[in-house]
Amino acid sequence: MAQHVAQPTADTPALPAKLPIGAIAPWAVFFGILMLVLLYFVGAEQGATAVVSGEDVHEWVHDARHLLGFPCH
Numbered sequence: 001m002a003q004h005v006a007q008p009t010a011d012t013p014a015l016p017a018k019l020p021i022g023a024i025a026p027w028a029v030f031f032g033i034l035m036l037v038l039l040y041f042v043g044a045e046q047g048a049t050a051v052v053s054g055e056d057v058h059e060w061v062h063d064a065r066h067l068l069g070f071p072c073h
Contacts, residue, residue, distance in 0.1 A: 043070045 042061045045051065058065075058072065065072050 042068060046072065 041057055042064045045057045045061070046055075050057075062072065
C-alpha cells in the first residue's frame with residue numbers, strides 16, 4: 001500500500017528540520033578537540049614544546065605552517 005505524503009503548497013512555508021542540540025554537541029566537541037590538536041602540530045610542534053622528538057612532524061606540516069603564517073626558521 002502506498003502511503004499518502006503531504007506535499008507542500010504555496011500556502012504552507014517550508015520549515016527546516018529541528019535537530020536537537022544533544023545530537024550536535026558530541027560531534028562539536030570532537031571536532032573542536034581535533035582542530036586544536038591539528039593547530040598545535042602545525043603551529044607549535046617544534047623545539048622546546050615538542051611532544052614528538054625529531055623533525056618528522058615539522059617536515060610533514062612545514063608548508064601548512066607557512067600558509068597559516070607561523071614562522072619556523
